[in-house]
Amino acid sequence: MNSPQNKTKQTLKKNRKIAETGIFLALFLGLAYAFAYIPNLEYITAIAFLSGLLLGWKRGLFVALIGETVFSIANPFGSSLAFPMLLIAQLISFAIIALTGASYRSFIPRIIEAKPGLAAFLFGLAGLFLTISYNVITTIFFTIPSGFTFEQTIASIVSGIPFYLINMIANTISFSVLITIILRYVSKNYPHYLEKNA
Numbered sequence: 001m002n003s004p005q006n007k008t009k010q011t012l013k014k015n016r017k018i019a020e021t022g023i024f025l026a027l028f029l030g031l032a033y034a035f036a037y038i039p040n041l042e043y044i045t046a047i048a049f050l051s052g053l054l055l056g057w058k059r060g061l062f063v064a065l066i067g068e069t070v071f072s073i074a075n076p077f078g079s080s081l082a083f084p085m086l087l088i089a090q091l092i093s094f095a096i097i098a099l100t101g102a103s104y105r106s107f108i109p110r111i112i113e114a115k116p117g118l119a120a121f122l123f124g125l126a127g128l129f130l131t132i133s134y135n136v137i138t139t140i141f142f143t144i145p146s147g148f149t150f151e152q153t154i155a156s157i158v159s160g161i162p163f164y165l166i167n168m169i170a171n172t173i174s175f176s177v178l179i180t181i182i183l184r185y186v187s188k189n190y191p192h193y194l195e196k197n198a
Contacts, residue, residue, distance in 0.1 A: 021059045024051045028067035036076050040167035044071070045130060046174050048094050052101025053108070053179075054186065054193045064098035065091055089141030093134040100126055109194040112180075112187050120180040127175025128168055135164045 024047065031043045044067065052060030072080040072090050080087035104126070112119045136157055143153040186193050 017055075017059065020055060021062060024055065024059075024063045025067055028063055029070060032067070032071040033076070040163070041170050042167070043174065044068070045097055045127070045134070045171055046179060048097040049101035049126065049130065049175070050179060050182065052098035053104050053183070054101075056105070057099055057102035060098035060102050061095060064094040068094040083142070085141045085145045086138060089138040090134075093130075093137050096133060097130050100130060105194060105196070108183065109187065109191075112183050116180060116184060119183065120176045123179045123183075124172045124176030127171040127173075127179075131164070131168045131171040135160065135167070 028044055028047045028051070031047060035042050048060070048064035048067070051063035055063065068090055069087075072087050080090065104122075108119060108122075139157050139160060140153060143156050148156065
């Protein structure tokens with residue numbers, strides 16, 4: 001039987017998790033709209049990754065999927081509801097981003113302080129890979145339903161590389177630098193966020 005003190009601790013922990021999830025979701029949407037008018041520069045990929053890394057895969061998925069759904073449907077450049085397959089592609093991509101962040105929980109805590117250079121490299125690699133995968137997945141989900149052939153789809157992906165390049169470089173740098181700085185700070189001051197059962 002739980003004592004009143006244990007019940008209070010459980011309630012506080014539950015409330016803390018709800019508040020943390022809400023803060024990450026607000027940060028996701030705030031940055032999404034703040035950078036909406038700047039081509040190929042965004043920080044929602046990093047926020048989705050961080051939510052998985054710091055909050056765990058369940059809450060990370062919640063932040064990434066709800067945040068991307070809201071932003072995609074209420075996008076100032078047009079709602080994705082006009083092309084549902086694109087929305088599905090975006091949600092798949094952001095699920096991958098959050099889950100990748102969550103997977104980093106298994107090894108990043110061991111190297112973030114001992115080998116920050118390696119951690120920065122691994123974060124940068126994740127930023128590059130996740131940006132490429134997002135652009136490839138969304139392109140495929142747009143071109144195939146639109147009647148493009150396989151060859152035309154590949155050509156669309158290749159021809160889009162110069163357009164994606166800024167986004168790829170920006171995310172690689174932001175992951176490598178900003179996320180490394182954030183994680184080193186969290187590791188020193190709030191290590192419970194990197195615990196398996198956090």
